[in-house]
Amino acid sequence: LHAALKHKPHITMDDGADLISLLHTDYAAQAKDIYGSMEETTTGVIRLRALERDKKLKLPVVAVNDARTKNMFDNRYGTGQSTLDGIIRATNILLSGSVFVVAGYGWCGRGLASRARGMGARVIVTEVDHLVALEAVMDGFEVMPMADAASKGDIFCTVTGNTHVIRKEHFAAMKDGAVVCNSGHFDVEIDMKALATSAGAPPKELRHSLQEYILPGGKRLLVLAEGRLVNLAAAEGHPPTVMDMSFATQSLAAEYVAKNKGKLEIKVHTLSLEIEELIASLKLRSMGVAIDTLTDEQKNYLASWEGGT
Amino acid sequence: LHAALKHKPHITMDDGADLISLLHTDYAAQAKDIYGSMEETTTGVIRLRALERDKKLKLPVVAVNDARTKNMFDNRYGTGQSTLDGIIRATNILLSGSVFVVAGYGWCGRGLASRARGMGARVIVTEVDHLVALEAVMDGFEVMPMADAASKGDIFCTVTGNTHVIRKEHFAAMKDGAVVCNSGHFDVEIDMKALATSAGAPPKELRHSLQEYILPGGKRLLVLAEGRLVNLAAAEGHPPTVMDMSFATQSLAAEYVAKNKGKLEIKVHTLSLEIEELIASLKLRSMGVAIDTLTDEQKNYLASWEGGT
């Protein structure tokens, strides 16, 4: 990061607001020369909004992370496939007929639950938010606390963004041979320390990314990729055909910043709807899909309706 | 409405901002006595926001329509089922193996497309918004302009909120025996006048809510409920087990207004997240579904993460 800033860039692409952090401290003198910065993570955006709220933000930033072309597609469609890919590569387990527990029903969880069901698994969802849990129920999934799901699942995958979602008491309740993995935020979603303590002995490496812990009494629990992101550790991450949208969002945001050099207000900008529509339209075109356009009559109808008449 | 206002109510429940309109014109004197009003339609909310923007709003209003407990559930899960119910009652057509064209992929369209697929239909989606169209593609649906879909569909259903989505040129391209209906906004989504003109002769009533138009050359088109909402006209509307959430939202909004008599700012309020969570939690409880709660450790993790550390 220091090296990057020593090159005195005009536009920065940030992950977690780390560059921005430096530009407000050690490299504060450079901030005025930056046309704008893009931020691609939720954590980073939160930091930026905190800076903005405290009126300390020194340069315009674009919350690329908040673009629907970024989060709605790679989180949902990418995670669904790549997580199952990681689980299958690590275990070669048959999903059909298995009981698959998805912890968290956000975009990642929805994608994963939908794909696991599509592969023939019976899916159980755990959640902490009542509205989201109700959507999962209405989507036909069984919803219950992890304490109840623990004894039912054959495969567990956390996608919550939170910490210690699968804990000591859950390991204790699991079936012999249960597979446990994480495709969420960091490697904190599964309480690996609690598992190591419960097991006593170090795990046995059965295959690449597949470790077997033996609990007192002989029960075996299979942990993938040591609790790190299973789609990155045991497979190849998201397919390029969905990451292309995230990268298009980044680069068009950069173009926007470059073209508006010196004109952008110092605040957290969201990507314009025009750019999002452009990315989606290019993606559709690349897939050979055409869609309707509004007729003049329809534009008038919507306009007058929006006007409330 | 006049009668309602002559009773000098303290709280009003509005549909389309019609009461509010009177309270800003003929009954303007009463506005100051109203604790607050609830609005349950999109159209109404748009009018209210226009009033607010113009600084003409005279009383606090709650945009009940914008609550997720209102629009995400009855639009999606209610419309999906009740629309198919209406189509089947009117026609007794087999959905399995049919080509089902859904015009519009909003909440209603998603619900309908998902349920039609679940009944064995092959679903084609038409859209005007690139981002939404891309979601439909990623969800596995075929997406194309109505001009192309017209010659492929066995059943067409509009859920766009727009006007004349199925027009003269589309009728001309349709297959003999195609079924055409609407479950969207008003009876304007299908251009019924164009169809009547194309047909020349008046339609034949084949069954309740099922009219047959014969086009030059002998092609028969079957229109349900004269283009009005097929789930209301040919079936019973949404099941009570999803409308309960909409009504709970209305009544808890009313309670909130009553409890905060005189304290609400004069503006368009959105329902608090607490009330939404309460409704969802009550609904889950009524279904016998329990969910997880955050541990203290998790609350701290989220808090510190939200703080950006």
Added chain:
Amino acid sequence: LHAALKHKPHITMDDGADLISLLHTDYAAQAKDIYGSMEETTTGVIRLRALERDKKLKLPVVAVNDARTKNMFDNRYGTGQSTLDGIIRATNILLSGSVFVVAGYGWCGRGLASRARGMGARVIVTEVDHLVALEAVMDGFEVMPMADAASKGDIFCTVTGNTHVIRKEHFAAMKDGAVVCNSGHFDVEIDMKALATSAGAPPKELRHSLQEYILPGGKRLLVLAEGRLVNLAAAEGHPPTVMDMSFATQSLAAEYVAKNKGKLEIKVHTLSLEIEELIASLKLRSMGVAIDTLTDEQKNYLASWEGGT
């Protein structure tokens, strides 16, 4: 039936082997004048095979029931839709988010389970056959004994062809408000007498085809169509677009019998594959669907492969 036989028909279409029964007893003299008879039920075919086995069969019969164009399509695709149609008309219950118990995973049960899931229900299957139960598990359904399912279901539907599948002990375990119906064989699948005895008082007619039984303690159970076939009693039976295949099978079988007058061996004939293929090809053509044909090279490959080289 007597009237029919008094007309001295040359070809008969039978249901349950009742005509055949008369042609082997009171009207035995006529049997030799009949070119052949078609039988469209499982029960009838069983009777005919018993007659054949005992060498008492007096005329050629065609087991139309055994044609795949008959049983694989109307049982599976017809029953799935029409049963849900009956349940929704009788109750207007929301399937989305409900727990739907399907008793029996034969063709009818598969169709029903698949469609109920497609409408957003969480489906539990009960079975007595291990192989079939295992298929249900692999298809992603939860499988358990009725004794366990009884306390979990919101809606129960029997499609087993057996008797007293839902019994006194199951009613006792059900939730308040549970919906119970049958779409299987006859009205014997639900033990209605046991329910009546448990309830004490006669049921209350809530809507057409919807009766409420109140059990000691106040629990309400909702029975549809008095346990008779819910798709016939509360809806319109199978859509014509699937019955057309069953009727085509009947009429082409009749044509076959007529064309082969005097040449058919006296036994239970199964419909020739050629006729089945013809029906399927006509149905596909009516739907506008074309398929591939084998190349000469492929025919040779299959022939030589079948020869084992």
Added chain:
Amino acid sequence: LHAALKHKPHITMDDGADLISLLHTDYAAQAKDIYGSMEETTTGVIRLRALERDKKLKLPVVAVNDARTKNMFDNRYGTGQSTLDGIIRATNILLSGSVFVVAGYGWCGRGLASRARGMGARVIVTEVDHLVALEAVMDGFEVMPMADAASKGDIFCTVTGNTHVIRKEHFAAMKDGAVVCNSGHFDVEIDMKALATSAGAPPKELRHSLQEYILPGGKRLLVLAEGRLVNLAAAEGHPPTVMDMSFATQSLAAEYVAKNKGKLEIKVHTLSLEIEELIASLKLRSMGVAIDTLTDEQKNYLASWEGGT
């Protein structure tokens, strides 16, 4: 094989009837010492039935391949998952939103079509059998000849058991970047010679199991595993949790042969229903699934119904 026979086995497990072939030619003298042989392939069973028909069969054989515990499970549930696994490992392509062409709708094709849809693909099926094609239509898939599908597909997979299902004219019609693979019988389903001839130059190895052919005009076609079975070549084949059923079938068939030493008629035996039920019940038990058992009343009902009363 020669080595195996030189050990003078009493029971043989065969694949493709190769051992049996030797036991009817070079090792004919040993045939009388063999208690029985198991055959696990369709091709082998066809050869055996040919031998039986010609009254040349010299020892009892069990058509293990015909057991439902063998073919209904690994073909359907195994192939569905392992084929997608192979495709994803070779290409890391996003299935969601892709057009996936499945050639052949047998057990393998059904499994594959169902799983590809479950992963978000839009599935097109090609078939040569009208009845089977009609089932695919009724299951909601688009059915068309390969000549039409060729220009629509993003991914093609053959599972027909036939030869040259994808040919020169199909390659010519495909889109730039189309992925072509086989998970059917042998490496003959895709006409690789025709592709090599069309391309002129040898293919480029892009990744393991992924070759790029460039056609005149510059169109790129991606072939996986040189047209051999993609689930074996690019992934790990079927998961053990479904192969266990096939192996259980083999070993229980062997036990049956051993226990009935000298008593088995010289013919092609099918595995008894009792053994199939045993395997299924053991598999269910291993998954923790219990099912219903018939009551005495139900047994009587079925017996009397089967008797025709």
